[in-house]
Amino acid sequence: MTDQNSLVEYGARRVIITITAIMCALLEIVDTTIVNVALNEMRGNLGATLTEVGWVITAYAIGNVIIVPMTSWLSQQFGRSNYFAASIILFTVCSFLCGNSTNIWELVLFRFLQGVGGGALLVTSQTIITESYPVEKRGMAQAIYGLGVIIGPTLGPPLGGYIVDHASWPLIFYINIPIGVIATLLTLQFVRSPRYGEKSRAKDVDWLGIGLLAVAVGSLQYVLEKGQDDDWFNDTTIIFLTVTAILGFIFFIWRQLNYKNPIVELRVLGNGNLRVGTILSFIMGFGLYGSTFIVPLYTQSTLGWTAQQAGMLMIPSALTTAFMMPIIGKMLQKGVPQQYLVAGGMLLFFVFTFWGYKILTISTGEDAFFWPLIIRGIGMGMLFIPITTLSLSTLKGKQIGQGAAFTGMMRQLGGSFGVAIITTFITRRNVFHRQSLVSHLDVNDPDVQQRVAALQHSFTGKGMPVDVAAKSSYQLLEMTVNRQAVVLSYMDVFLYLGVMFLLCVPFVLMVRRNRNKVDVSEAMH
Structure with missing residues (x-):
């Protein structure tokens, strides 16, 4: 060493x-x-x-x-x-x-x-x-x-x-x-x-372990990225690769625990704080990449913004996080427990998602997103460093590098799971909300008839033939229903994402606290 x-x-x-x-x-x-x-x-x-x-x-x-x-x-x-x-x-x-x-x-x-x-x-x-x-x-x-x-x-x-x-x-x-x-x-x-x-000499290198890891992780990533497009388990490729990923991980874990020169030291996960830290890294990746995915997607697909406008919306949040980072670093140096900061960050992330849930409409303005995204920026700043230091706080020497690799991998996988699950969830909820909205639209309902008549009158007033105006009125009504279903789906995503973070708070506060100040890099390779 x-x-x-x-x-x-x-x-x-x-x-x-x-x-x-x-x-x-x-x-x-x-x-x-x-x-x-x-x-x-x-x-x-x-x-x-x-x-x-x-x-x-x-x-x-x-x-x-x-x-x-x-x-x-x-x-x-x-x-x-x-x-x-x-x-x-x-x-x-x-x-x-x-x-x-x-x-x-x-x-x-x-x-x-x-x-x-x-x-x-x-x-x-x-x-x-x-x-x-x-x-x-x-x-x-x-x-x-x-x-x-x-x-x-x-x-x-x-x-x-x-x-x-x-x-x-x-x-x-x-x-x-x-x-x-x-x-x-x-x-x-x-x-x-x-x-x-x-x-390790070439003959001691665990080539089989490298192969199993590549197959298992590669298959899992494919399933997550392509699952929704290919209708999940109705597709034979997705089923085959899911089985491959599960078996690949089982054999990889067995191999690493029994081989004398493992490429990934799994025994380090025997440490309680690291186990909690890897789970928290996964959840943080889920929230970080998930929210970076849904906000631009919503503003572009539903509100009709350009890619550049959608991207610019996220910049104040990123700058807030940048501002928070050194402050959090100083707080940790002064001995503020990581658990309190992580719990606070999770709570703020819940505030951001719940606020997002409240403001979403088919015409939400740019200003409405500003403060919720600032709260997200503060929350993310309170999560990253404390989760990393909490994960590694009770490890010694070479184990710290192995622990850092696990938290990094889990953050990436959390992001992949987040985007895959959110995409699927939006699609499923969209179908559900559309059916629900349509079931409440009765053609014989006086309100519906009044709405259609008003649209028809508006179209004929612009010189449209009566039959075309009637058809256009129903099409516009259907478009309104579809847009409303999309908005309700995104509202559900925000709400459930927030509840997931809120449920983590009590578990974070129960984590064992390390009394010593952590040397985060004592062999982080």
């Missing part, structure tokens, strides 16, 4: 390392959401179907989630700075190839490889930042890293929207190239690797 203090940096060198690591974390996270607003353009340019173009997001997520649990082990094999630089290079080269793709499947392949490079950037940049700071400043180090993680998903859509509106979609990928080149040069020059024990 390396002496942790030997990695602490000071002065300009620490500033450069911090900027490099944040740049890499932002590169990776912005790239998860920046393409969302460009899918239509890609579909038109590459002649792809809606289902095919969805793979641009799915492939990246699969590459990401497969590599995250292995980062700790890979860092030990190749040395951290080498592995980090190689990941940036892979990410940057694949960004160039994505922008140059001539058909949809080329783009999907390069997005998968970009995701493999990107997954490493996230966990490794957290380790690098934390170890560059002395023990007493590590809460602040987590705050600095957290800025990238929380702001990244929010920056993606407005940036992507601006590029698509003012240039063309390949530029979304090309903007990564200069940042990637600078980050690679800075990494090779300034980032140091800890000295680890002996590396």
Whole structure:
């Protein structure tokens, strides 16, 4: 094991390392959401179907989630700075190839490889930042890293929207190239690797474990991303991959517990606080990515906003989180229990969702979203660092790095589950509300007849023939019912998401408190 203090940096060198690591974390996270607003353009340019173009997001997520649990082990094999630089290079080269793709499947392949490079950037940049700071400043180090993680998903859509509106979609990928080149040069020059024990020889490497992990996580991610499009378990591919994911995880867990050189050390989950922390990371990912997904989706699909307008709406929330991070870091340094901060963050997230539930209509104005999203920003700021430090607070030495990989993976998976469940839920509730609304619309009801007559009169007054006016009146009534059903579905999402966070509060307060101040990075590799 390396002496942790030997990695602490000071002065300009620490500033450069911090900027490099944040740049890499932002590169990776912005790239998860920046393409969302460009899918239509890609579909038109590459002649792809809606289902095919969805793979641009799915492939990246699969590459990401497969590599995250292995980062700790890979860092030990190749040395951290080498592995980090190689990941940036892979990410940057694949960004160039994505922008140059001539058909949809080329783009999907390069997005998968970009995701493999990107997954490493996230966990490794957290380790690098934390170890560059002395023990007493590590809460602040987590705050600095957290800025990238929380702001990244929010920056993606407005940036992507601006590029698509003012240039063309390949530029979304090309903007990564200069940042990637600078980050690679800075990494090779300034980032140091800890000295680890002996590396695994090629014959000792758990190749079967790597294969099982890739199959299990890849299958699960596919099921989550594609389930709703393919009608879940009415589709044979989804059934096959669900079974594959379950069996893959069972065999992977058995293999890791019995192999002498496991690539993922599962025994670390014997720690109670880490178990609670991984669950909380999952829920935080669910809320963070879920809310970043539904607010722009609602404003674009129901209120008719542009991608750029929808993205800009999220910026005050992100800035609020950025403002909160250092404050939370200082509170943790002063010994405020993580549990209280996490419980407070969950409570504020409930306030945000309940407020959202109250303001949604078919014509909600931009101003109505401002304060609820500010509350969301404060809540997210109170969740990220305390959950990370709570998860790792009772771990020692090398276990901390293994714990950090678990929380990172669970946050990503939480986001995937969140988007998949929310998409399905909206579709199902939409059908339910539409049937419910239609059942209350009786053609013989005087109110309905009056409404249709008024519409018909309005249309004929504009010179429309009587029979066309009657048909148009009923069509407009149906459109109104459909829009109202959509609004009710989104209201349900906000309400249930809030209740999920509210139910977590008592469990968070019951977590065992660690009396010692946590050294978050005592071997976070």
